[in-house]
Amino acid sequence: MAKTILVRGIDDSDADWLAAAKPPGVSQTEFIKQLIREAKSREALEQKMNDKTKTKSAPGEFRFIDLFAGIGGFNLGMRSLGGECVFASEWDKYAAQTYAAWHGPDHIYTDDIRLLDHEAIVPEHDVLLAGFPCQPFSIAGVSKKNSLGRAHGFDDAKQGNLFFSICKIAESKRPPVMILENVKNLKSHDKGNTWKVISETLDALDYEVRSQIIDAKHWVPQHRERVFIVCFDRNQFLPEEIEQFSFPKPPSKGPKLNSILEDEPEQKYMLTDNLWKYLQNYAAKHKAKGNGFGFQLVGPNDISRTMSARYYKDGSEILIDQPGWNNPRRLTPSEAAKLMGFNQRFAKMSGFKNGFPQVVSDTQAYKQFGNSVSPLVVAAVGGEVVKVLHARNLRLKKGKSK
Numbered sequence: 001m002a003k004t005i006l007v008r009g010i011d012d013s014d015a016d017w018l019a020a021a022k023p024p025g026v027s028q029t030e031f032i033k034q035l036i037r038e039a040k041s042r043e044a045l046e047q048k049m050n051d052k053t054k055t056k057s058a059p060g061e062f063r064f065i066d067l068f069a070g071i072g073g074f075n076l077g078m079r080s081l082g083g084e085c086v087f088a089s090e091w092d093k094y095a096a097q098t099y100a101a102w103h104g105p106d107h108i109y110t111d112d113i114r115l116l117d118h119e120a121i122v123p124e125h126d127v128l129l130a131g132f133p134c135q136p137f138s139i140a141g142v143s144k145k146n147s148l149g150r151a152h153g154f155d156d157a158k159q160g161n162l163f164f165s166i167c168k169i170a171e172s173k174r175p176p177v178m179i180l181e182n183v184k185n186l187k188s189h190d191k192g193n194t195w196k197v198i199s200e201t202l203d204a205l206d207y208e209v210r211s212q213i214i215d216a217k218h219w220v221p222q223h224r225e226r227v228f229i230v231c232f233d234r235n236q237f238l239p240e241e242i243e244q245f246s247f248p249k250p251p252s253k254g255p256k257l258n259s260i261l262e263d264e265p266e267q268k269y270m271l272t273d274n275l276w277k278y279l280q281n282y283a284a285k286h287k288a289k290g291n292g293f294g295f296q297l298v299g300p301n302d303i304s305r306t307m308s309a310r311y312y313k314d315g316s317e318i319l320i321d322q323p324g325w326n327n328p329r330r331l332t333p334s335e336a337a338k339l340m341g342f343n344q345r346f347a348k349m350s351g352f353k354n355g356f357p358q359v360v361s362d363t364q365a366y367k368q369f370g371n372s373v374s375p376l377v378v379a380a381v382g383g384e385v386v387k388v389l390h391a392r393n394l395r396l397k398k399g400k401s402k
């Protein structure tokens with residue numbers, strides 16, 4: 001039943017705000033009802049995000065947040081080490097669909113991360129994970145003074161770069177550890193300016209930064225070099241704990257494509273005569289001009305080139321040779337999953353008996369795998385990070401603060 005509420009004693013400034021904020025054509029009563037509904041739904045979201053996550057983890061467990069989450073390569077790698085995901089951010093509708101299907105629909109924030117009210121929404125966590133897009137910065141550098149000294153920290157409009165969304169959360173939530181991932185050329189991007197801003201900003205936030213380029217070919221049959229950046233909060237770790245960290249030693253012998261190729265791929269993955277002819281002509285034309293650009297044909301005993309987000313176009317960067325039987329073919333989406341390391345072990349961990357289900361079109365699936373991080377590499381890097389985190393948690397448990 002509808003109730004009537006009379007409110008007396010409203011401050012002048014509040015009454016003025018109400019009059020100014022009320023959209024034209026909406027009655028004052030309807031506007032106040034709207035404000036109440038918004039406050040209620042916000043409270044519910046905050047409750048959902050913060051339930052059970054107000055406190056940091058005990059030794060042996062850790063909580064993580066997954067920013068620029070894509071389909072959750074970071075999520076799988078860190079969950080396999082005993083971590084619990086308490087928040088994810090991904091604005092692409094299709095990637096969020098896959099993420100929800102594979103990791104559960106809870107905790108996904110699907111708006112632009114730059115609009116995120118991190119103070120209210122992001123729960124406490126031990127590890128911040130982010131495979132952020134690489135963009136040039138509009139400013140030359142960020143010193144400790146100008147990044148942290150100002151009242152609004154990173155809210156400067158000029159700093160709308162997505163990297164700063166990570167920094168805002170780091171500044172307010174102070175995760176003990178962050179693991180960031182990016183393309184190999186991050187350090188040379190924009191003539192070194194991008195890396196300069198990133199490393200100076202992390203340093204100004206009082207994080208000790210370690211970085212290394214890692215080739216996923218040691219874990220999956222794909223040459224895929226990415227830079228991993230591991231950051232430890234200097235206020236939460238002893239220097240000797242940080243010194244314990246080293247990047248993982250890769251397994252000595254990586255797998256070949258025969259470990260992921262399927263026996264009976266559907267006909268739709270075979271190249272048509274026209275496309276195959278076109279790709280061969282295109283490659284010949286470029287070869288004649290002295291360019292090496294073209295398709296790559298691979299077989300069961302090879303490893304592939306890097307699969308990019310453009311693989312859906314014609315698949316030419318990785319074509320499976322089928323001599324004496326058919327034209328070459330592109331990878332099937334489930335082969336693409338395994339090429340990235342989204343394997344049966346991770347599928348089983350997520351409750352799927354026969355691999356990860358595909359909940360989007362082939363086009364979206366290829367894009368998603370091409371953009372993702374290999375969960376196997378994440379598990380290897382994360383495993384080294386977790387050792388350091390546990391050493392610190394144990395020290396804290398014994399009551400020894402920094």
Ligand SMILES: C[S@@+](CC[C@H](N)C(=O)[O-])C[C@H]1O[C@@H](n2cnc3c(N)ncnc32)[C@H](O)[C@@H]1O
Nearest residue numbers: 068069070071072073091092112113131372373
């Ligand atoms: C390089 S991909 C990261 C993929 C992820 N590591 C994985 O394993 O799938 C970057 C992701 O950031 C998302 N993204 C880009 N800009 C964003 C924004 N402003 N807010 C939220 N997500 C964003 C993209 O949709 C994309 O999925």
